[in-house]
Amino acid sequence: MPELLRGRAPDRTQSTGAGPGRLLVAVYAVLALAATGRSVMQLVTAFDVAPVAYLLSALAALIYIVATIALARGDATSRRIAWLAITTELVGVLVVGLASYLVPQAFPDKTVWSHFGSGYGFVPLVLPVLGLWWLARSAGGRG
Numbered sequence: 001m002p003e004l005l006r007g008r009a010p011d012r013t014q015s016t017g018a019g020p021g022r023l024l025v026a027v028y029a030v031l032a033l034a035a036t037g038r039s040v041m042q043l044v045t046a047f048d049v050a051p052v053a054y055l056l057s058a059l060a061a062l063i064y065i066v067a068t069i070a071l072a073r074g075d076a077t078s079r080r081i082a083w084l085a086i087t088t089e090l091v092g093v094l095v096v097g098l099a100s101y102l103v104p105q106a107f108p109d110k111t112v113w114s115h116f117g118s119g120y121g122f123v124p125l126v127l128p129v130l131g132l133w134w135l136a137r138s139a140g141g142r143g
Contacts, residue, residue: 015074016082016138024134025072031123032064035112042109050108056096057111060124063089067131074138083135090128093117097125 015021039058047054063085070082097116100107110119117124 016071016079016135021071021074021134021138024131025068027123027127028064028068028071028131031112031120031127032061032068034120035061035064038112042111046109050106050111053100053107053109053111053114056092056113060089060092060096060112063092071131071134079135079139082131086128086131086135089124090132093124093128 016025035057039054039061042050042054042057067082067085067089070078070085093113093116096107096111096113100111100114107114112120113124116122
């Protein structure tokens with residue numbers, strides 16, 4: 001209401017880390033930890049088995065970390081970073097998921113995004129869709 005009294009439109013943007021966004025941030029944080037742990041173990045113990053797959057898994061972990069921090073912060077710059085990270089995540093899980101079926105020899109072990117995240121209950125496939133939806137919804141009409 002004070003914004004209206006001063007002649008400004010109220011800011012309808014909701015923090016990405018507030019309300020339902022807290023659950024989203026928590027899921028991203030858990031996935032970031034799981035993906036980081038798995039990728040580090042794969043890179044350290046079996047890098048020569050599937051180097052491309054394991055490096056992609058490490059990239060996924062990095063993207064989850066960036067998305068978690070950006071969503072938790074929720075300011076204008078963090079929102080832009082979250083849009084970029086989560087869009088990249090969605091493209092990554094779709095491309096790697098498809099590649100893991102078309103070129104299975106490149107993915108001898110499960111990685112975060114292989115088979116569309118089946119090793120993680122398909123959370124890696126659903127999460128970016130929810131993340132992008134939440135970013136759009138919490139923007140309150142602002143992009």
